Amino acid sequence: MKILHVIDTLNLGGAERVCVTLANLFHSKHYSVTVLELVGGGVLKKSLNPGITIRNLERRNKWNLFTLLRLSKELRSFDVIHIHMRHVYRYVFLANLAARKTLILHDHFNYFPNTFLQKAIFKTLLIRHIYISVDKMGYNWAADVLNLPHKNVFCLPNVIIKERVYAQAKTNKIVLVSNIKPEKNIAFIIPFAQQLLNQHSTLEIDVVGSVLDQGYFEEISNQLKSKSFSNRITFITNETAVQSRLSQYQLGLHFSKLESGPLVLLEYLAQGLPFISYYTGEIAKRLEIELPLFFLSGFNVAAWCKRADEIMQGSVQYANLSVLLEKHNNSEDYFEQCQKIYQRIHS
Numbered sequence: 001m002k003i004l005h006v007i008d009t010l011n012l013g014g015a016e017r018v019c020v021t022l023a024n025l026f027h028s029k030h031y032s033v034t035v036l037e038l039v040g041g042g043v044l045k046k047s048l049n050p051g052i053t054i055r056n057l058e059r060r061n062k063w064n065l066f067t068l069l070r071l072s073k074e075l076r077s078f079d080v081i082h083i084h085m086r087h088v089y090r091y092v093f094l095a096n097l098a099a100r101k102t103l104i105l106h107d108h109f110n111y112f113p114n115t116f117l118q119k120a121i122f123k124t125l126l127i128r129h130i131y132i133s134v135d136k137m138g139y140n141w142a143a144d145v146l147n148l149p150h151k152n153v154f155c156l157p158n159v160i161i162k163e164r165v166y167a168q169a170k171t172n173k174i175v176l177v178s179n180i181k182p183e184k185n186i187a188f189i190i191p192f193a194q195q196l197l198n199q200h201s202t203l204e205i206d207v208v209g210s211v212l213d214q215g216y217f218e219e220i221s222n223q224l225k226s227k228s229f230s231n232r233i234t235f236i237t238n239e240t241a242v243q244s245r246l247s248q249y250q251l252g253l254h255f256s257k258l259e260s261g262p263l264v265l266l267e268y269l270a271q272g273l274p275f276i277s278y279y280t281g282e283i284a285k286r287l288e289i290e291l292p293l294f295f296l297s298g299f300n301v302a303a304w305c306k307r308a309d310e311i312m313q314g315s316v317q318y319a320n321l322s323v324l325l326e327k328h329n330n331s332e333d334y335f336e337q338c339q340k341i342y343q344r345i346h347s
Contacts, residue, residue, distance in 0.1 A: 003034070104132060193205055279295040
């Protein structure tokens with residue numbers, strides 16, 4: 001079985017990391033795996049196993065007919081065509097009109113359109129193909145709203161690969177791991193830090209993630225510069241090995257209001273780091289039962305700071321994080337589920 005993963009670029013992001021995880025998993029099981037970047041240039045290439053073939057379509061214009069024909073020819077060589085993200089799928093769908101292969105859309109988005117026209121378009125794009133959602137909401141949308149055949153609709157919650165890293169000495173720091181764009185609600189760092197850092201004179205905060213919206217980043221940076229605590233907040237924007245940093249921190253943060261994952265919560269668990277997160281996404285639903293005090297349903301600054309204090313001071317009792325990771329992040333089960341989806345293509 002020859003597997004092709006298609007993505008626009010392997011930059012830092014949740015969909016990109018899932019693509020890398022799946023490619024590495026199937027390569028480790030001796031499958032032939034190729035990753036095709038439509039645009040290229042992503043830094044996560046170096047996270048792929050060296051035995052995985054990486055190709056770059058080097059697309060400059062999505063309406064260039066010759067590029068579409070090159071992609072169409074590429075598709076014919078593979079048994080499984082696994083496409084990450086909707087906008088990538090739409091482009092590959094056009095190229096596939098000539099190749100006529102069964103496609104898999106791995107949907108990492110957290111918004112599901114419901115207007116008549118939008119539903120008609122998505123149903124046309126997906127009716128003869130396979131849809132994977134990372135959460136139950138997406139599964140229900142595809143199966144019940146779009147009325148796609150249930151045999152072609154799957155829910156595959158995200159997993160990560162736990163990295164073995166050297167433990168670091170604990171610092172008086174907390175960390176927010178998130179790419180920097182408005183959808184991630186990074187601006188909440190301003191009122192949160194203002195209150196928490198005023199209460200703790202030596203505490204510092206690191207923000208680890210790529211800048212995906214330069215204007216938003218500059219707006220936050222300028223607001224922080226006007227505060228007396230700005231020198232205690234550091235942005236680390238070029239890190240690709242996030243897990244290797246986490247053992248040094250006291251607490252992890254997650255501010256995003258709308259997520260399908262979020263993978264970062266599993267990364268916190270993988271390195272034994274307690275966290276506070278806004279309650280959103282499939283992973284939050286799975287963890288909240290056993291870690292209820294790790295989640296908040298609003299953005300009351302005082303409530304976030306109070307919970308941070310309670311966790312850092314050890315007054316919150318919580319389950320063993322390593323045990324929870326094993327329970328909710330089984331890569332072997334993930335591989336087997338995905339393998340069954342691939343077998344659906346030929347059944």
